[in-house]
Amino acid sequence: MEQREKALVTGASSGIGKETARLLAEKGFKVIAVARRKERLEELARENPNIEPKPLDLSNSETLEEFCQELLHAPEPVNVLINNAGFSIRGVLEDVPLASIRALFEVNLFALIRVTQACLPGMRRQRKGTIVNLSSIVGKFPFPTSGPYAATKHAVEAISDALRHEVRPFGIRVVTIRPGVIATEFNEKANQLTGDLFSRTDPDYKPFYQAYGAGMAKLFSNVTIPGPELIANLILKVVLSDSPRAVYAAGPFVDELLEQRLHLTDDEFFELMAEKTGLKGLRL
Numbered sequence: 001m002e003q004r005e006k007a008l009v010t011g012a013s014s015g016i017g018k019e020t021a022r023l024l025a026e027k028g029f030k031v032i033a034v035a036r037r038k039e040r041l042e043e044l045a046r047e048n049p050n051i052e053p054k055p056l057d058l059s060n061s062e063t064l065e066e067f068c069q070e071l072l073h074a075p076e077p078v079n080v081l082i083n084n085a086g087f088s089i090r091g092v093l094e095d096v097p098l099a100s101i102r103a104l105f106e107v108n109l110f111a112l113i114r115v116t117q118a119c120l121p122g123m124r125r126q127r128k129g130t131i132v133n134l135s136s137i138v139g140k141f142p143f144p145t146s147g148p149y150a151a152t153k154h155a156v157e158a159i160s161d162a163l164r165h166e167v168r169p170f171g172i173r174v175v176t177i178r179p180g181v182i183a184t185e186f187n188e189k190a191n192q193l194t195g196d197l198f199s200r201t202d203p204d205y206k207p208f209y210q211a212y213g214a215g216m217a218k219l220f221s222n223v224t225i226p227g228p229e230l231i232a233n234l235i236l237k238v239v240l241s242d243s244p245r246a247v248y249a250a251g252p253f254v255d256e257l258l259e260q261r262l263h264l265t266d267d268e269f270f271e272l273m274a275e276k277t278g279l280k281g282l283r284l
């Protein structure tokens, strides 16, 4: 690296973001590590002095804006932005409170947009920069019971696709990453936030949840779930590449579902998903 570049990684207290912050710091980037859990960030910073902890709740519009103003007025611009912070909640649409869906969009989409807006002026001044947005395989198709989460990732895809055109003339690269299922705290947190849906859903939906649960158990039965290093290494490769592609995908279900989604008709894919998720013959 000719000069010491500055990277910003959101969601750096665990999983993919933590591994990415580590790898970038090892490569010599000065890394601003954002997440709510301060102790986790401080522990990470003790591993490598290139990491600067920045405890922040991205869902709080006031603190988010303060941080964005800091970014806008910082003497050294962010050269590499990894928009990674995100979470999920589950349930059939009738079971998910609108407030929970709004909270999901605040972090997975609106904070991503605002932080990006705050980094772009510095990148434009330098006529270079890399923005990596964490989508998901569900950025292209939803699983039943996670429509709102998939909606945030579909929105991330759309924002990324438009932005890629808008900023390429300034030498800024926008790359979308679509992980399959990855072993992090993500799943456990989604379960915690969702709570026991089965006990509070309408009795009408109970057989649905049962069939879907059995279908998903079967779908996952032969799957080896990789750790976050798979995606962190991919992100590092993107950042260091002279000419990264627009989109990368890695992990389970990329070939089995994402590739199918990109090639089948809507009706064909709907039937494939019904079969894969155990819902094909279900009539209630």
Ligand SMILES: NC(=O)c1ccc[n+]([C@@H]2O[C@H](COP(=O)([O-])OP(=O)(O)OC[C@H]3O[C@@H](n4cnc5c(N)ncnc54)[C@H](OP(=O)(O)O)[C@@H]3O)[C@@H](O)[C@H]2O)c1
Pocket (backbone or CB within 6 Å): 010, 011, 012, 013, 014, 015, 016, 017, 034, 035, 036, 037, 038, 040, 056, 057, 058, 059, 084, 085, 086, 087, 107, 134, 135, 136, 137, 178, 179, 180, 181, 182, 183, 184, 185, 186, 187, 189, 228
């Ligand atoms: N794991 C998967 O299977 C998978 C698959 C596809 C895509 N993804 C995407 O990959 C990204 C990383 O997920 P992961 O698997 O690494 O999950 P994770 O281990 O749960 O990490 C999520 C990170 O986001 C941060 N975060 C959540 N809410 C926040 C808030 N309000 N303010 C600031 N930071 C917040 C968390 O930090 P704090 O809790 O400390 O705030 C944590 O550092 C997410 O965008 C996710 O949607 C994951």
